[in-house]
Amino acid sequence: MSKVEWKKLVLVSDVLYGYPFESSLFSEDSSFMPLIRIRDVKPAKASTYYTGEFNETYRIRKGDILVGMDGEFNIGKWDDRDGLLNQRVLKLSGKDGLCLDGYLFHYMGPVFKRIEKETPGGSVKHLSAKAINNIVIPVPSMSHQMSIVEILDTFTSSIENLKEQIVLRRKQYEYYRDQLLDLEGKEGVEIKKLGEVCKIERGVRVVKKDLQEEGVIPVYQNSLIPLGYFEKSNYPENTTFVICAGAAGEIGYSKVDFWAADDCTCIVCPTSICSRYIYYHLMVKQHSLKTQVRKASVPRLSKDVIAKQHVFIPSLQEQQRIVSILDTFEESIQNLEAQLAQREKQYEYYRNKLLTFE
Known part of the structure; x- marks a missing residue:
């Protein structure tokens, strides 16, 4: 553990707070200047554009470090063309000879998450300038900072590369899925x-107190995340199901025996129809299904809506051929996601190791 001097963040970095640009001049036309709002910090891409005049002070360039000041206090590096810093987003930049931007990026992420947890508030938390002014951080030598940044940048670069591969593979999967399942005519x-x-069968209610936190038989109720685990199942492995309340319209497929609770509707297929084929077919129709969810305090999707969905039924052999191709894509995506999770854990380990000081 290295021993370093601790200083206030505002003494070693410049903090630029966003400007309240006129909302009547916001646009979706990307020919105008990108406007960086809180929702844009994490994806690091603009979704809104500004049509009016602006002060160059608030120009943000690729690689600048941004922090959202409402909600989750996310930190990110801008990855779009030059944009404008809107209110409730701040820019952090290290002072020459004192602190590197890269060092701030790696060190400050956990700091802002800790402040978020400690900040009282209702549904949306707010990061104040007072909280920023009170932050104290360790400031090692510039050479030490450079060494840390070089190591950690290797991990973040690998993480971003894996994310890009996943996005590309998903696009390929969706393209081939839609093509393979367009069997009209x-x-x-x-x-x-x-x-x-x-x-089309509705599941059976279970009481949460009867469930375990761990086990081998998952219980699906109102989301694709198991409600818990039960002592027995009511549907076998390789069954497709649809969530009909809560996360209504989500489509699942269980590779193990499971218990379907009363907000989980199961698709029971005859031997001439492959359940996995129906899963992929419903995934194509998921957007349509979600538009038919009844909006209420608890969103609901009726069993009849599912039953009325039109499906193309080719021979069982053709169903299995389609499933085999799409499963290959899914397995590839899952492998990339597993690599990503592992790399993120490695990054967190080395970040904590390298950025722990006396």
């Missing part, structure tokens, strides 16, 4: 309502 393919060829 193909020879030997029937068009049927899902309820005509499969049983």
